[in-house]
């Protein structure tokens with residue numbers, strides 16, 4: 001904790017204007033906590049571009065008042081807890097370890113893109129699936145944007161990117177001379193579609209073969225904001241060598257937003273991934289798959305508490321509803 005406070009004090013002296021900071025606000029199930037199913041995060045660039053990273057199971061509906069304007073929606077992979085095969089019944093419903101969620105007929109990602117007239121930035125395979133969901137909801141598909149790799153936001157009508165791993169989408173505010181650069185990067189995970197969102201014939205066919213429908217590779221993102229903050233959004237991933245070669249050496253990410261979890265083994269490899277491979281100035285922990293906090297503080301004996309101790313860089317929890325401000329060098333200067 002001491003390490004965090006010292007770094008904030010030093011950064012406050014060095015940074016002249018809060019207007020140059022990126023605002024990061026996690027949206028989860030229980031106010032003031034980091035809970036098991038929390039994933040959704042809103043990023044706001046100093047130019048006003050607002051990005052929602054993984055709709056997840058965290059919104060009460062596409063019009064959840066906590067979300068506000070969204071210009072770009074990111075979708076890291078097809079698992080229901082990211083695409084949104086359920087919605088949160090109500091803020092605070094259920095427990096922090098198991099928030100109360102309701103199955104929805106269509107992916108929340110599709111509902112949100114329509115509601116917000118936003119740009120969906122994801123791989124072509126995943127964007128195609130969401131476009132089909134949009135057609136089922138409103139009778140009209142989600143078109144590719146006028147440019148498949150860039151948009152001035154807000155766009156007139158919802159649309160989708162057309163690119164794949166390594167592709168870069170630039171979202172620029174109408175009155176800005178620089179845009180936010182969003183690159184799709186590798187994640188070491190799987191990308192099967194939630195069965196509840198498949199039509200019955202497809203579901204039966206797959207089940208007869210004990211198979212799953214995979215929509216290309218799962219992903220993470222590197223988002224370079226206009227103040228220089230370069231955020232690596234891990235998606236769900238195990239440790240992998242591109243963390244050093246692509247995320248660190250090529251993109252020079254200075255903030256890592258790391259999804260925790262048992263399945264990809266990152267509970268155990270997170271410290272090496274951060275300390276040796278990516279070496280960011282700061283880390284935000286999310287997707288804990290456990291009630292990570294109680295009264296806003298890390299729960300003793302939790303995976304999350306142990307990982308905070310193991311990571312060298314200042315490490316912040318994605319506390320639901322708390323807005324953190326980051327400068328261009330990847331340091332939290334307010335709200336952490």
Ligand SMILES: [Zn+2]
Pocket residue numbers: 079081082236287
């Ligand atoms: Zn997940």
